[in-house]
Amino acid sequence: MLNNERVKEILPSLRRICSQAESCLESHWAGYITDAATQGPDAVEKRYKSFPYFGNYEDIARLELGAMLSAEPTVPRKISFIGSGPLPLTSLCLLDLLKRKNDSLASTIGERVGNNQPPVLQNIDCDLGALTHSKNLCMALGPRAEGMEFTHGMAGTAQLDLSDSDVVYTAALVGLTQEDKEEIILKIGSTMRKGALLIVRSAWGLRTCLYPEVDMTSDRLLEMFEPCAVVHPYGQIVNSVFVARVR
Numbered sequence: 092m093l094n095n096e097r098v099k100e101i102l103p104s105l106r107r108i109c110s111q112a113e114s115c116l117e118s119h120w121a122g123y124i125t126d127a128a129t130q131g132p133d134a135v136e137k138r139y140k141s142f143p144y145f146g147n148y149e150d151i152a153r154l155e156l157g158a159m160l161s162a163e164p165t166v167p168r169k170i171s172f173i174g175s176g177p178l179p180l181t182s183l184c185l186l187d188l189l190k191r192k193n194d195s196l197a198s199t200i201g202e203r204v205g206n207n208q209p210p211v212l213q214n215i216d217c218d219l220g221a222l223t224h225s226k227n228l229c230m231a232l233g234p235r236a237e238g239m240e241f242t243h244g245m246a247g248t249a250q251l252d253l254s255d256s257d258v259v260y261t262a263a264l265v266g267l268t269q270e271d272k273e274e275i276i277l278k279i280g281s282t283m284r285k286g287a288l289l290i291v292r293s294a295w296g297l298r299t300c301l302y303p304e305v306d307m308t309s310d311r312l313l314e315m316f317e318p319c320a321v322v323h324p325y326g327q328i329v330n331s332v333f334v335a336r337v338r
Contacts, residue, residue, distance in 0.1 A: 136235060151330060162334045272303070
């Protein structure tokens with residue numbers, strides 16, 4: 092079906108529409124959640140957890156953390172998420188997992204997050220409006236969002252230093268073609284430290300109608316990255332996850 096010429100012709104525009112729709116959905120919900128700030132953090136958290144796909148974000152965060160630890164057993168202290176958007180659900184879910192699971196993970200694998208330093212989730216976006224939405228939301232959440240940081244910048248630029256990040260994420264909609272993604276990923280890799288992990292969200296099968304697939308085994312990417320793991324989920328999770336290490 093995906094090789095049908097008519098289908099291939101409309102896929103780029105369909106993905107753009109999906110990208111715009113997702114941005115509108117997140118902006119609306121970020122505002123709706125933040126509006127509860129006058130009622131206190133508990134009210135904000137209640138609205139935050141009422142987001143229709145909140146459970147999906149919790150599921151994919153667990154899946155991705157497991158994929159990370161399969162490649163690098165040391166629990167990450169700092170994770171940077173490029174393209175975090177106005178509603179940073181992945182970052183918040185990962186932060187919550189790292190905080191809650193720190194002691195149990197430490198007893199299992201003999202490591203602690205950054206020698207007992209609290210985890211940091213750096214949210215990066217080139218859209219200042221989206222970043223402002225997410226920052227306001229996290230301020231309204233109070234202690235639950237402690238550890239969230241925000242950086243306005245373009246992925247792969249000299250101004251965006253990722254050398255202190257243990258893990259760097261690229262959102263599924265960062266680059267809509269293989270060529271675009273390769274250019275962005277190579278620029279991101281050039282600002283990361285050797286041995287750090289890159290998490291790339293992708294898609295497979297008919298799920299690529301919504302999100303573009305990325306091939307992390309192309310010759311250009313293999314020069315900079317060592318593939319570690321790839322997970323293609325079934326069920327309600329849409330995105331695949333690719334884990335690679337900076338050579």
